[in-house]
Amino acid sequence: MSQATNTSVPPAATAAAAPNASKKSKKSKDNFQLKTPKGTKDWSGKDMILRESIFNSLSSLFKRHGGVTIDTPVFELTEILTGKYGEDSKLIYNLQDQGGELASLRYDLTVPFARFVAMNNVQNIKRYHIAKVYRRDQPAMTKGRMREFYQCDFDVAGQYDTMVPDSEILAILVEGLTGLGIKEFKIKINHRKVLDGIFKVCGVKDEDVRKISSAVDKLDKSPWEAVKKEMVEEKGQTEEVAEKIGSYVKLNGSISEMAEKLGADELLLSDPSAKEGIEEMKILAEYTAAFDIHQYLSFDLSLARGLDYYTGLIYEAVTDASKAPENAQELKKKASKKGDVEDASEYVGVGSIAAGGRYDNLVNMFASATGKKNVSIPCVGISFGVERIFSLMKARNDLMDKIRSNSTQVYIMAFGDGYLSERMKIAKELWANGIECEYLYKAKAKTRPQFTGAERSGAPVAVIIGKDEVASGKVRIKKLNQGEDADEGELVDLKDVATAVKSLLTKLNAGSSVDEIAAMIKGL
Amino acid sequence: MSQATNTSVPPAATAAAAPNASKKSKKSKDNFQLKTPKGTKDWSGKDMILRESIFNSLSSLFKRHGGVTIDTPVFELTEILTGKYGEDSKLIYNLQDQGGELASLRYDLTVPFARFVAMNNVQNIKRYHIAKVYRRDQPAMTKGRMREFYQCDFDVAGQYDTMVPDSEILAILVEGLTGLGIKEFKIKINHRKVLDGIFKVCGVKDEDVRKISSAVDKLDKSPWEAVKKEMVEEKGQTEEVAEKIGSYVKLNGSISEMAEKLGADELLLSDPSAKEGIEEMKILAEYTAAFDIHQYLSFDLSLARGLDYYTGLIYEAVTDASKAPENAQELKKKASKKGDVEDASEYVGVGSIAAGGRYDNLVNMFASATGKKNVSIPCVGISFGVERIFSLMKARNDLMDKIRSNSTQVYIMAFGDGYLSERMKIAKELWANGIECEYLYKAKAKTRPQFTGAERSGAPVAVIIGKDEVASGKVRIKKLNQGEDADEGELVDLKDVATAVKSLLTKLNAGSSVDEIAAMIKGL
Structure with missing residues (x-):
């Protein structure tokens, strides 16, 4: 008991301790819960070193692209967050009203960034921010969503030429993932102007566009028939409109191929916004070829992205389920046995590992709310889902075996x-x-x-x-x-x-x- | 406006923006407050780089001494924090009760650390943690206390020989400050067992010891006469008892000198706990000589430290007011002019910049609350006051002039x-x-x-x-x-x-x- 070694945390302690401790506490006379709050956990040992390595890799990446970092408070005035997250606003954590201002824990890093830009009259910035965000999700037994988790964001704010920063963001995405040893992924891209144009030319009313968009967003998990049913039965579209939409959103391919196809679609071109979006995608094809990243990209009309604030290019990097890391299944089994469902779900080795898009109106919204008119600071950004990336890397035995949790020489x-x-x-x-x-x-x-x-x-x-x-x-x-x-x-x-x-x-x-x-x- | 440079935040934006934005917002029709919550601020530009450099320096320091880092959630179950901070418990930020558990933002990093150690049955660990803590202080006009601020902590938990980890913690303190270019400081040290023994032999009742201790704690800011008055008029001691205490707490000197003097004090030696404390200080004298850091130390009987949980050695590093950095006054003046009182108060160039002590019962308290008996994990630690260290360094023109906020080559x-x-x-x-x-x-x-x-x-x-x-x-x-x-x-x-x-x-x-x-x- 008197070793001067740095630590003797039992290996499995960190992840599994909360449920165990909770069980034990029921036996205690004080009924004291020695655990972390629901949806949160402690990080230590090798996990901590691996996560630090990921953060180091990403912050070097961001700095290589001219990024500077900022640090905003962990909570914002509640009114800053209000009305930014649609239905998910119910997941916002509020601080208790102890007199004075009402404040809430940040839900993401994007809204605080837009608030920062508007508040300080920043004209242009490339900023990165690696920090925790908070969502009062119900950590479902099958999903493993945490209430406290890290985001690693890089955003470019400022008025620049069409698709120039956007294409660099995609280059950063590829460079970031390959730099972390993740090779098997593809990036779905789409354009809000094209997508909204499709809905309109198919006969969707303006006021229905957002809700049809969120139905389409489910196509990565549900078959077309289910999505169609939702459109018709729940969201008031006719069979015919739904079928027309279906004929578009099933399309995907390389940017140039798709841009050519859509660029020949007279119906779609009749919508000026869609036409503009298609032109922008042609420019993007040229720039992504210069960056030599076009092989990772798929122009996929089924990608819709949930958040309201996107206005242009949107994208999502997904890993291939069939190429899950060597011991993912084994880890998953182990975690399930311990009853550690949250951890088990981490090792799926599949899904979205980074996502983002262009949001040109968020800063303006803040600026105009304080009486500043005609402020236009367009933004485009990417958020790396570091918890999923962490799970992918943790599943690599070669890596974990080499990690030491201390630095003693x-x-x-x-x-x-x-x-x-x-x-x-x-x-x-x-x-x-x-x-x-x-x-x-x-x-x-x-x-x-x-x-x-x-x-x-x-x-x-x-x-x-x-x-x-x-x-x-x-x-x-x-x-x-x-x-x-x-x-x-x-x-x-x-x-x-x-x-x-x-x-x-x-x-x-x-x-x-x-x-x-x-x-x-x-x-x- | 279309420069591809990394940022064009106006230089003064970060610190001054909150009050300005607040003023502007009053004119707005929406009365929207574009600001950060009270007592919080954004960090960006050169400040951010300087702070990162400080964090890097301290985490290298901690790793050099065998430290491993952990990350605990930003909020804990409220009951974990309850009863740990005495009167200051009123400063704890609670999360709103949205159904489920009651949680609060962490007040320091020490209590979450003790909870982690108890929860995971850790037998020994040297851990460091650099993270934000939260106190719902009223940021007074003259004090500049923030509600969200960083702490940089290093703690050693485990059963070890007397004063061995304690003396290394003092070595870390000296190495940490000198490594940050801070040379003009001294470390006041005292021992709770000696101090409490003094109170007892002077005639203070057991139940009054803590409140007399907190009166003594004010001696760094108030003259003896004021402290004596508080003891007699507010805290129910006789003139005679107060005078006796005074004859002790005015004493300070090198450890060996003081240990010799106190070791010859028959009255004090009659208290077994005080005797033990004096013996421990003699051992400390030997170890700090081996580390060659005794010249920084002053055994000062007036040091009491506020927190209840200390049980042994306590210490506090203070900078010398007369040796304030070159442009501290100038910065202070500038900041006041902008009406930026919080910033102005940062540049005082004096005060406590690091503090800590031994707390042998905190882990046991958590362990026994969950029904585990006879757990004894003594701890000793140090917390660097990184915001004050930051202010000291920011006042150095040579340093700030050299800092670039980006890394572009x-x-x-x-x-x-x-x-x-x-x-x-x-x-x-x-x-x-x-x-x-x-x-x-x-x-x-x-x-x-x-x-x-x-x-x-x-x-x-x-x-x-x-x-x-x-x-x-x-x-x-x-x-x-x-x-x-x-x-x-x-x-x-x-x-x-x-x-x-x-x-x-x-x-x-x-x-x-x-x-x-x-x-x-x-x-x-």
Whole structure:
């Protein structure tokens, strides 16, 4: 119990602890619930390192594209969020009214970004933001939706030429996913102007466009017959209108192919907005070819995207179910056995892993609400679904096996009298030289617990002192975990300890865990 | 307005926008408040980079000492927080009761950590956590307290030998502050067992010890006479008891000096707990000498620390008012002029910048509440007051002048026909090689706006193409911002662009902004 190792969290503790603790608490006399709130969880150990690696990879990506980061408060005035999320507004978490302002936890990072841009009269910005958002979802047994989760967003605000930032966003999407070792995905794209034009030329009334759009949005999960039924029976369209819509939304293909087909459709071209959308898609075809990312793209008329605020290009990256990572099924089974349904559902290895679109009116809405007229700051952005990406990567055994949850490089040991002050002095010298090191927190440390401590720390190198070393002002530097290849190590002057350790670490090619993992992810 | 630069947030926008926007909103017909909630603010631009550098420096520090990081939810079940913060419990932010569990935003990172340790049966861990905490303080005009702010905590949990982790925590405190370029500080230390022993031998009843302790805690801001008056008139002690206490709490000096003095005090030694505390301080003297940090320490009997949960060593690092950074007064004046009182108060350049102590019963409290008996996981930790550290560093002109808010290294320009596709292809090649680059988001880009864009991006290098270059498959690579020293640059094959740019950047010693700043902070 007195090991100086960094941690001894049981491996399964983090994910499974909440339900278990909850069960236990029922037995307690105080009925005290030692758990995290519903839909939230603690992160620790290897999971934390993997998530940090993902964040590092994405923030480097965003910086490469000229991005700067901002940090907005975790809660906003409630009125800022009101009316932005349609039906899902009921999922907004409110703070208790304790006098003063009414505030709510942010639902996404997009609305706070638009508020920031409008409030500060920002004319243009490329901003990224990696932070938690909150939705009071009912974590369904089969869905595993969390109430607190991370989003990784990159958005470009400002008046630019048609499809220029949009195509870079798509390039960022491809670069981001492939940079995380995710190769098997496709990006569905569509254009709100084209889609809305289709509805109109098929005979849908203006006021029905949004609700027909959300019916179409279900085509990735439901067959056409079900969607058609919803349009006719619930959403008041005729059979004929529904069939006409069907003939369009079943279409997909490369951008140039689809743009050519739609560009020859006289009926569709009669809608000026649809015509404009088709022209924009032709421009997009050219730019995505320049970026050499057209092979990932599918112009798919069934993509509608739920949120109201999109006004132009929309997109969604999906992974291929048949190409789920090696041990996804195994992990899923394990998680189910533990009764850990939320975790089990994480390992589906399929679904939307990033999405976004153009929203040209959100900033203007905020600006005009405060009396500023004629402000036009168009925006386009992408949000990486980092929790799903995390699940995909966690399913890779090769990666998880390599991850260490700490960064300790050196374990300092003493044989004989404990020599705590001497161990402290060596540690101080190593820390001052930027080297991660630990030692057993015992005044009179015995041999065995020090070896156990060293092993648990995972450090590749030991610095060892004993009676002879202390007397002669030397230390012994030794590789750890060498098994058969173990040697006696090297005896160096105490004053040279940092230099000698550094050179051995370089030889062993030992780096920080996050760096190692980032390199490993990238290389695959 | 169509520059492809990363941002054009007006420099003063972030800090000052909330009150301004609030004023404007009164004129609006909708009376819409375009602001962040009271006591919160947006972070952006140079501030964001500086804060990231501080976080990087501290997390490297924590990792060097074997730390692993955890992430707990931003809100906890309300009952977890209840009864942990004494009078300050009224500052806890509650979430609205929307059915289900009652939850509250975390007040600090210590209580969630203890909950995590108890819930997961962690036997030992060195954990760090850099995250926001929430206090529904009234941001007073003179105090500048925020309702949302960051804490940077490192805590060691586990049964270890007396004062071994405690002394390392003090070493971390010194290493952390000096690593951030803060040299002028001292660390007041005291021991709860000694302090409580003093109160008892002076005649304070057991039940009065905590309230007399919080009176003593005011000695850093109030003169002894005021504190004495509070003890006698408000807290029911006799003149004599108060005077006796006074004779102790005025004492301070080096640990060994003080331990010797107190160790000869027969009255004090008659309290077994005080005697134990004095013995522990003698051990601490030895370890802090081994770490060579004793010169920063002052054993100060007037330090009491507000929180109830401390049980042993307590400490607080304070900066020296007379050594405030060069332009603190100037910044303060500027901020006041803008009516930005919260910001003005940040630049006081004095006060507590880190604090912590030993709390041996908090984990046990959670464990026993769920029916687990005889769990003993002692803890000791430190919290860096990163907002105050930020203010100290922001006051350093040398540092702020060097900070760039983006990381862009290359700006790609075309003269002649716009050549957007060609610029995109070059950008793709540079991104694929990890090089940060941007270009103007215009199809037919004119010369002047491209130069403006390049200048605003701050990129040190330009890649330039024109009719000749495109025809011959070449690009021109050129240093930017060279003034008189400007040259024609270098003509290289398009396929070698990434290699050539990298070698020029290495020659120019251009790195990412965060790295540069971290190095600069460290070197000073």
